[in-house]
Amino acid sequence: MSSNVQSEKFRGSNVKGQADLFLGPFYSLLRKEVMRFLKVSMQTILTPMVSSLLYLLIFGVSLGAYIQMKGGISYLEFLIPGLVMMGCLNNAFQNSSSSIIIAKFSGDLEDLKVAPISYTQIILAVALGGLVRGVVVGTITYVVGAIFCYFKADTVIAIHHPLWLLVFIVLGGLSFSLLGLAAAFWAKSFDQMAAVNSFILLPLMYLGGVFFSIDNLHPFWQSIARANPLIYFINGVRYGILGVSDVTPEHACVVALVTLVLMYWLAFRTLARASFLRW
Amino acid sequence: MTASENSAGVTKDTVSPLLVQNLSKNYGAIEAVRNASFNLNKGEVFGLLGPNGAGKTSIISCIVTLEKPTSGSIFVGGFDVQKNPREAKRNVGFVPQEIINHGYFNVEEILSFQSGYFGLLHNRERTDYILHELRLYEHRHKKVKQLSGGMKRRLLIAKALVHSPQLLLLDEPTAGVDIELREQLWQFVKKLKAEGVTVLLTTHYLEEAEQLCDRVGLIDKGEIKMVESTQFLIDKFTGRSVRVKFRNVVAPRDFELRTGETVGDLINKEKLDVNQIEDINISEGTLEDAFRRVIYQ
Ligand SMILES: Nc1ncnc2c1ncn2[C@@H]1O[C@H](COP(=O)(O)OP(=O)(O)O)[C@@H](O)[C@H]1O
Ligand SMILES: [Mg+2]
Numbered sequence: 169m170s171s172n173v174q175s176e177k178f179r180g181s182n183v184k185g186q187a188d189l190f191l192g193p194f195y196s197l198l199r200k201e202v203m204r205f206l207k208v209s210m211q212t213i214l215t216p217m218v219s220s221l222l223y224l225l226i227f228g229v230s231l232g233a234y235i236q237m238k239g240g241i242s243y244l245e246f247l248i249p250g251l252v253m254m255g256c257l258n259n260a261f262q263n264s265s266s267s268i269i270i271a272k273f274s275g276d277l278e279d280l281k282v283a284p285i286s287y288t289q290i291i292l293a294v295a296l297g298g299l300v301r302g303v304v305v306g307t308i309t310y311v312v313g314a315i316f317c318y319f320k321a322d323t324v325i326a327i328h329h330p331l332w333l334l335v336f337i338v339l340g341g342l343s344f345s346l347l348g349l350a351a352a353f354w355a356k357s358f359d360q361m362a363a364v365n366s367f368i369l370l371p372l373m374y375l376g377g378v379f380f381s382i383d384n385l386h387p388f389w390q391s392i393a394r395a396n397p398l399i400y401f402i403n404g405v406r407y408g409i410l411g412v413s414d415v416t417p418e419h420a421c422v423v424a425l426v427t428l429v430l431m432y433w434l435a436f437r438t439l440a441r442a443s444f445l446r447w
Numbered sequence: 448m449t450a451s452e453n454s455a456g457v458t459k460d461t462v463s464p465l466l467v468q469n470l471s472k473n474y475g476a477i478e479a480v481r482n483a484s485f486n487l488n489k490g491e492v493f494g495l496l497g498p499n500g501a502g503k504t505s506i507i508s509c510i511v512t513l514e515k516p517t518s519g520s521i522f523v524g525g526f527d528v529q530k531n532p533r534e535a536k537r538n539v540g541f542v543p544q545e546i547i548n549h550g551y552f553n554v555e556e557i558l559s560f561q562s563g564y565f566g567l568l569h570n571r572e573r574t575d576y577i578l579h580e581l582r583l584y585e586h587r588h589k590k591v592k593q594l595s596g597g598m599k600r601r602l603l604i605a606k607a608l609v610h611s612p613q614l615l616l617l618d619e620p621t622a623g624v625d626i627e628l629r630e631q632l633w634q635f636v637k638k639l640k641a642e643g644v645t646v647l648l649t650t651h652y653l654e655e656a657e658q659l660c661d662r663v664g665l666i667d668k669g670e671i672k673m674v675e676s677t678q679f680l681i682d683k684f685t686g687r688s689v690r691v692k693f694r695n696v697v698a699p700r701d702f703e704l705r706t707g708e709t710v711g712d713l714i715n716k717e718k719l720d721v722n723q724i725e726d727i728n729i730s731e732g733t734l735e736d737a738f739r740r741v742i743y744q
Contacts, residue, residue: 186566186567186569187537187565187566187567187610188566188567188568189533189537189565189566190566191566191568192563192564192565192566192567192568193563193564193565193566195563195568196559196560196562196563196564196568197560197563197564199560199563200552200560203551203552203556204550204551204552207551207552208551270550274547274548274549274550275543275545275546275547275548276547276548276549278513278543278547279547279561279564279606280564281511281512281513282511282512282513282536282539282541283536283561283564283565284532284533284534284536284537284564284565284566285533285564286533444513445513445514446545446547
């Protein structure tokens with residue numbers, strides 16, 4: 169009997185009662201998502217930093233010198249919150265989509281299906297993983313932009329409404345992370361994933377008011393632009409940082425919340441129908 | 448919910464580790480599995496034996512919910528894998544046929560994630576034990592691509608065991624594996640059996656089934672032709688074959704000995720002239736013969 173107990177211990181017991189099927193899978197998957205982008209931080213953090221620096225140089229300095237925005241702010245100042253949010257959303261999307269596409273390709277997506285994990289746990293963990301990367305990239309972009317602005321234009325970019333900023337970063341990061349998850353679970357090939365990137369994500373980004381104020385648009389284009397949810401996320405962040413925006417933060421917040429709910433629904437629906445089998 | 452509320456697969460006081468009932472799986476027009484039914488006893492090693500394309504992987508994929516059955520049902524420990532997937536899956540370990548890559552992560556990290564997926568956030572004791580057992584401990588800081596083929600396969604097994612499953616599914620564990628590793632894996636399966644783990648393994652190696660399995664299900668073209676104890680199959684369907692060489696006759700004659708028959712019986716039955724016999728050669732029956740008889744009869 170006692171030898172039995174000993175061998176049980178030697179076998180490395182894991183008493184079933186200790187298993188936490190609620191937090192365990194969620195925490196483990198979230199940890200994996202975050203570790204994954206940290207292990208390739210060259211691509212996932214440094215590249216976005218370089219690209220926002222390029223945007224600042226090209227648009228903020230060379231072209232921006234000729235543009236004056238309303239409310240007495242320079243184009244460079246106007247640009248920074250947009251770049252922060254674009255970096256955040258884009259990286260949130262890329263994190264969940266590339267994580268899942270790679271998992272499909274290498275086969276470890278099957279591990280998730282075979283384990284006792286619920287769709288909700290997968291969705292929450294992957295969405296949060298994307299948000300973490302979005303926040304990291306957004307923060308770096310802000311710091312780079314603020315330093316750049318300080319030396320170039322002698323202006324300090326202070327954060328006017330930190331709580332609003334947090335609200336829009338979190339809602340936006342989660343929404344785009346969920347969109348990336350849905351797209352990657354839906355995609356049956358690299359080509360399909362690339363198509364989502366270039367035909368949906370990029371147009372939304374570039375027409376989302378990072379580089380222009382919708383007030384400067386023709387009324388017809390203004391109404392088109394208002395149909396793009398990115399306008400609200402980006403203007404929300406602009407309000408959070410600069411205290412000025414094209415839409416009120418309350419209005420933007422409602423749109424952001426509705427977008428998040430829609431994206432969650434889309435992610436859940438796609439996941440429930442998706443195949444976890446390897447490509 | 449307790450296991451007994453899900454009545455299928457529950458007989459009196461024992462719950463079947465795995466019960467497959469009238470399982471069919473079609474891929475479009477391809478009928479990969481046709482109305483397959485079998486039941487595992489606690490603690491046994493059960494082999495699904497059949498040629499490539501017989502439908503073995505399809506059955507395993509349905510058990511672990513990677514594929515959805517076209518019809519039929521599967522119960523693990525009394526839980527319906529379709530209706531109660533999480534309860535069913537928490538006691539199952541699955542070793543897939545194909546190697547899985549894990550990109551940036553090393554062996555230790557992979558096992559830590561895998562433990563977490565089964566709800567075990569502090570599982571170091573168990574994972575270290577498994578790493579030692581499968582002789583991967585020295586390689587725990589390597590990534591999958593830095594491991595040899597044999598180590599990759601052992602890692603798959605390690606992953607399947609982190610949560611001490613009661614049911615282990617091994618899909619062609621020794622396909623494409625060298626003889627030494629095959630022997631090691633066989634020993635390991637025997638050890639797991641001794642620990643009380645129920646094992647379902649698929650194979651197309653008859654020798655493997657013969658060595659490891661208490662019972663065998665013969666499967667071909669999606670249909671389970673027969674489920675019997677390994678010994679019974681060998682006894683019933685294999686005869687020892689006897690080759691007799693006669694004096695002054697060039698071509699030897701072949702006879703078959705049925706179970707329980709002796710060479711003496713044969714000589715009497717066939718009225719052979721003992722004085723004319725130059726040589727007698729007896730070869731023992733194998734599961735291979737049984738397999739041929741059942742599937743290609
Ligand atoms: N995803 C799939 N799509 C279409 N046909 C498949 C798929 N998976 C397996 N098959 C077919 O189903 C049959 C059974 O395959 P499988 O279960 O892999 O057999 P085994 O594991 O016994 O070799 C084969 O004819 C195979 O080609
Ligand atoms: Mg197979």
